[in-house]
Amino acid sequence: MVDVSVVVGVHAHPDRLIASLESLRQQRGNLRWECLIVANGGFQPDQHCANLLQADPRFRLLECLQPGLTAALALGCSEARGALIARLDVGDQMAPERLERQLQAYTQHPDLVLATSDVEICGPAWEHLRTDSQAAATGVPMRVDTVPPEQGIAIDIPHHASVMFSRAAYEAVGGYRTAFYFGQDWDLWYRLSSHGTFVHLPETLTRVRLFSDGLSSRHWREQRKIAKLSLACHVARSRGQPETEMLQKAATIRPSPQHQSPLPWDGRRAEGAYFIAEALRRNRDHRCHRYFREALRHGFWKPQVWIRASQGLILWVKTMVI
Template sequence: MPDVSVVIGVHAHPDRLLHTLESLRQQQGDLRWECLIVANGGFQPDQACTSLLQADRRFRVLESDKPGLTHALALGCGQAQSPLIARLDVGDAMAPARLQRQWRIFAQHPDLVLATSDVEICGPAWEPLRTDSQPAATGKPMRVDTVPAEKGIAIDIPHHASVTFRRDAYEAVGGYRFHFYFGQDWDLWYRLASQGTFVHLPEVLTRVRLFSDGLSSRHWREQRLIARLSLACHQARCTGRPETSLLQQAASILPRPPSRLNLPWDGRRAEGAYFIAEALRRQGDRRCHHYFGEALRYGFWKPRIWVRAAHSLALL
């Protein structure tokens, strides 16, 4: 029986998956873990990934016949064998101490249901962009359902991939809900808050990469809408009102079907590249020029990209 089950959803980019899996194999201590990799969309691992998966029996590959991350995560969590479930995304990496640190605090606090930590946000080539933390974090578990419902919960979860939670609490609240194609994490956090305490460990235990073609880059508008609906559902539950209409609205927020035209531009990818470029520019990092070039290639009609790209020339 493993101590922790790590759940990863994947549908593309086997090269990014390899680095993520290697960070798991570098975990410190004698903690027993398993990793459930849920593939959908016809994902095929490359030779390097295949060799790793065959060499280490702690990795299990599951096939999901339904699209989207939510279905993949629900399948992985349903197959998890351990009492704790840790999340990680393709392309990201755990610090060597993450599983040991989070497992230990669960062992010390039986009422703890969710643990998170500081997260380092990086570009595609691990360029440091920022660190998401909580200045007031003490590393001690606390109840987070102590604020008015309209304010959500009394803690910020820096990133979905930073979290470990108890499986029994996850099951008690109904797990990930399929109404949320995007942003399924905050809907779960609001519901888990009623089950016990949360903790934020004030140290970087997860490193997250942003890609111009990644989910967060391409669908931040949808995620923002879902975040508002998740909070509205939380308020409805706290005041005894039904969530039905809100869940119907959430279920209607889906990705647009891919264009049949093979166009050389892509406004959403341009925005993702621009976000990375501008974060680097503000730090005086010359590597921003590469991403401004990508942003202009895919979104040449967007004025702000031209303006900031021109500002970046000062770094030369």
């Protein structure tokens, strides 16, 4: 008997996966959980990761033959045995009380279909960047399909890795849709919104790490396009109109083919490093200079990086003098 199935998609970085799995093993309470780790892209666990997977039978390693996170998540959810499904991304961590607190919300509110919480956004070495929360969050479930469809839903979901949702509701709405290779989460949230209540717990239950080579860092442009199409589908459904055109457009948004001989610089990685560096600089954290160096190495032609890197260097020098 399983209370919660945690679904994680992975295609690389077994060292980052270990941090996530260890946070699962530290969950408090007497709840019964399983973790479905869905590998694609030729993922191979290193020895430490393999030992961890073998040591705990609650971990189940599955192989997805289709590329992309959406396909991996769909497979994991189809194999889930729990009445509830929780998400976690590789490299992120759950607070020890996360599953217990979210499960408690479902126990108290039978009409609940999705629970989320505050999320701490961190850099690769757990440097604090910001905390995503909602000022009006009360911890009380609410209907979120109460605003005009053009405005989406009446709640923001801070991060895909923060949610726990009802498996029955997930299956009722058709689950993750493979047309959405990037940003599959909001398409699902919109469809779940008409099936019950959502709740935002005003406490930090998930810590998310951003990496310069991560999916969100490299493919934020594609995610923005997908977000607009997800909303357009939501609006069309509310009007009783077909989604066919939007789904066809979404299906064309895929990653570009990898070059056989990669260049020594990478503009998209530079953007990811710059985002982390600038967040740290705004926090007056001198560790920003490390990521500015990475951004300059991969995107030396970008003037904004040079300007902000100079400001970061001044901050670093002041810190060293003090």
